[in-house]
Amino acid sequence: MEIDRALCRFAHDGRVALGMIVDGQLYDLSAIDAGRYGSLAVWLQYAAGRERQAIDELLSLAGSISPLGSVSEMPHGQGGLRFCKPIDSQEVWAFGVTYEMSREARMRESEEPTIYGRVYQADRPEVFFKATPHRVVGPGEAVAIRGDSNWDVPEPELAFLVTPAFGIVGYTIGNDMSSRDIEGQNPLYLPQAKVYDRCCALGPFIRLATDFDPLALGVSCAIERDGAVVFAGETSTSRLHRSLDEMAACLKRCNSVPAGAFVLTGTGIVPPDDFTLAPDDVVRITIEGLGELCNPVVRLVV
Numbered sequence: 001m002e003i004d005r006a007l008c009r010f011a012h013d014g015r016v017a018l019g020m021i022v023d024g025q026l027y028d029l030s031a032i033d034a035g036r037y038g039s040l041a042v043w044l045q046y047a048a049g050r051e052r053q054a055i056d057e058l059l060s061l062a063g064s065i066s067p068l069g070s071v072s073e074m075p076h077g078q079g080g081l082r083f084c085k086p087i088d089s090q091e092v093w094a095f096g097v098t099y100e101m102s103r104e105a106r107m108r109e110s111e112e113p114t115i116y117g118r119v120y121q122a123d124r125p126e127v128f129f130k131a132t133p134h135r136v137v138g139p140g141e142a143v144a145i146r147g148d149s150n151w152d153v154p155e156p157e158l159a160f161l162v163t164p165a166f167g168i169v170g171y172t173i174g175n176d177m178s179s180r181d182i183e184g185q186n187p188l189y190l191p192q193a194k195v196y197d198r199c200c201a202l203g204p205f206i207r208l209a210t211d212f213d214p215l216a217l218g219v220s221c222a223i224e225r226d227g228a229v230v231f232a233g234e235t236s237t238s239r240l241h242r243s244l245d246e247m248a249a250c251l252k253r254c255n256s257v258p259a260g261a262f263v264l265t266g267t268g269i270v271p272p273d274d275f276t277l278a279p280d281d282v283v284r285i286t287i288e289g290l291g292e293l294c295n296p297v298v299r300l301v302v
Contacts, residue, residue: 001289001291002023002024003021003024003071003205003291004021004022004023004024005021005022005059005207005208005210005211005212006020006021006170006205006206006207006208007019007020007021007029007040007043007058007086007170007205007206007208008020008021008026008083008084008086008204008205008206009040009083009084009085009086009087009088010026010081010082010083010084011081011082011084012028012068012080012081013080016084017029017030017031018030018037018038018039018040018043019068020058020059020061020062021071021205022059022062023062024070024071024072025062025067025069025070025071026067026068026069026070026071026081027061027062027065027067027068028068029043029058029061032061032065039088039089040086040087040088040089040090040260041088041089041090041259041260043058044090044161044163044164044169044259044260045163045164045258045259045260047163047167047169048163048164048165048167049163049165049167051163051165051167051168051169051209052210054169055169055208055209055210056210058208059208059210068081069081083138083139083203083204083205084138085136085137085138085139085141085201085202085203086138086172086202086203086204086205086206087133087136087202087262088133088259089133089259090133090161090257090259090260090261090262091129091131091132091257091259091261091262092129092130092131092132092135092136092174092200092202092261092262092263092264093127093128093129093130093251093261093262093263093264094127094128094129094130094157094176094194094263094264094266095125095126095127095242095247095250095263095264095265095266096119096125096126096127096128096266097116097119097120097125097126097266098125098240098241098242098265098266099235099239099240099241099266099267099268100120100239100241100268120241124250125242125246125247125250127247127250127251128190128191128194129191129195130176130194130195130199130200130264131195131199131200134197135195135196135197135198135199135200136200136201136202137198137200137201137202137295138201138202138203138204139201139203139204139293139294139295140294140295140296141198141201141295142198142295142296142297142298143175143177143198143199143200143201143283143295143296143297143298144177144196144197144198144199144297144298144299144300145177145179145277145279145297145298145299145300146179146182146192146196146299146300146302147299147300147301147302148182148302149179149181149182149193150181150276151179151180151181151184151276152177152178152179152180152276152277153177153178153180153270153271153275153276153277154175154176154177154178154221154223154277154283154285155175155176155177155178155264155266155267155269155270156173156174156175156219156220156221156267156269156285156287157173157174157175157176157264157265157266157267158171158173158174158214158217158219158237158240158264158265158287158290159171159172159173159174159202159262159263159264159265160172160209160214160244160247160248160262160263160265161206161260161261161262161263162248162251162257162260162261162263163260164256164257164258164259164260166248166249166251166252166257167248168209168244168245168248169206169208169209170206170207170208170209171206171207171209171212171214171290172202172203172204172205172206172207172262172290173201173202173203173204173285173286173287173290173291173292173293174200174201174202174262174264174293175200175201175202175283175285175293175295176194176199176200176264176267177194177198177199177200177201178193178194179192179193179194180193196300197300198298198300200264201283201293201295202262202293203293204291204292204293205290205291207289207290212289214237214244215237215238215240215243215244216236216237216238217236217237217238217287217288217289217290218234218235218236218286218287218288219234219235219236219237219268219269219285219286219287219288220232220233220234220269220285220286220287221233221234221269221283221284221285221286222283222284223271223277223281223282223283223284224281224282224284225278225280225281225282226280230275230281231271231272231275233269233270233271234269235268235269236268237265237287239268240265240266240268244263244265247263247265248263251263277297278297279297279298279299280296280297280298281296281297282294282295282296282297283295283296283297
């Protein structure tokens with residue numbers, strides 16, 4: 001797919017910079033105006049409360065500056081360019097039980113199943129803190145399974161990005177790694193099942209929120225082991241039970257995100273109950289219009 005109208009963070013000449021992709025070409029935003037585009041956090045603060053105007057300003061730059069090169073070269077490191085994780089100083093939050101498939105899986109794993117059935121229909125959704133930036137990995141970097149868990153799965157999810165004013169400015173792919181046995185023992189163990197080093201992957205880029213319907217996208221996940229696919233599943237973001245605006249409004253209640261935040265919207269793909277990830281597996285998540293997020297798996301030492 002040709003990437004268009006997207007933000008990214010990329011490495012070039014020993015530095016990490018904020019970039020924009022238009023018609024498959026990469027533009028170095030950080031080199032234009034550090035006060036406005038010096039980092040993703042800086043731009044999100046600038047865009048807060050004027051999100052649509054800020055996006056239009058970004059896209060207008062493509063006609064006035066020269067690109068660094070083609071994005072098609074970046075996955076292979078050609079031209080000295082490569083994608084980095086799209087997060088710099090943002091928090092990551094996550095919503096759960098937003099697909100019927102997720103509700104059913106969580107009810108099966110839990111010793112307190114009725115709470116998941118209730119939250120699916122409740123006015124107040126399940127929302128939890130997922131990761132700080134140092135716990136997030138990007139394309140090609142390893143996600144992790146906990147050393148004290150025996151039932152671990154990826155959770156392929158649409159993620160959206162909000163400014164400090166909670167306006168949605170873009171979308172990317174997320175992997176909300178989860179230790180199902182830990183959460184299943186007791187819902188109070190959710191932070192341990194969800195928050196640890198390398199517990200989240202994001203990327204490869206952020207599709208800007210313009211002329212793009214995030215709720216009509218095919219989502220697929222394949223897990224490879226020893227060169228063979230051992231699990232494959234698919235869903236559509238049209239099956240989300242809650243709207244993205246509802247999620248953003250919920251996150252805003254009595255809360256602040258000074259550098260902006262990535263928001264994971266829940267998963268509609270759940271491997272069978274007898275499946276667990278293993279070290280050296282490879283997780284490939286694809287979402288229409290957002291590319292592919294591919295990560296190997298490692299096990300952490302307790």
